[in-house]
Amino acid sequence: MAWIKIFESEADAQTQVPLTRTKALVVGGQEICLAHTPAGIFAVENTCPHLGDALSRGTTNYLNEIICPWHSYRFHLISGEECRGRTRPLKRFELETREDGVYVQLPD
Template sequence: MQWIKLFDSEAQAKDQIPVTRSKAVLAAGQEICVAHTPSGLFAVENLCPHLGDALSRGTTNYLNEIICPWHSYRFHLISGEECKGRTRPLVRYPLEVREDGVYVQMP
């Protein structure tokens, strides 16, 4: 496991990813999705487990869910579970805000 710096600060991350939005970023050669909700920042796989659309093109809501732009499947960013259990959970990645930046832990 390795920690990879994604942003130089929490402020920079939140400036680049406004609340209710998400962004695709590269970490260890893998594209992941960083999502921003009122509760903070979350990192998950970028491809929807349902049919593979990029979750980074979707939005987030006040329930800490990311909503796939293709078929509106909603995934809880803390548990990874799809709200109706129609597909497998998202792969989630630990995210840490540190004094010197925002880091994600990758396998």
């Protein structure tokens, strides 16, 4: 697993991904979706496992879920599970805030 710096600071992360918003990033050749809820910022795969739309085009809700814009499938950002179990869970990526920035952990 490799840790890759994606933001200069936690404040930078919160500015670039405002509360209730999402953002797509390509990190280490992999497209990920960052989602910001009151529980924090989460990193998940950007492709919905149902039919492949970009989750970064979706929204978040007060339940810490990201909602796919295509068919409104809801995925819990902490567990990755779809709320009704209709498709596989999202791949999730660990985030870590350090003195010199915010990092995401990606598989090698």
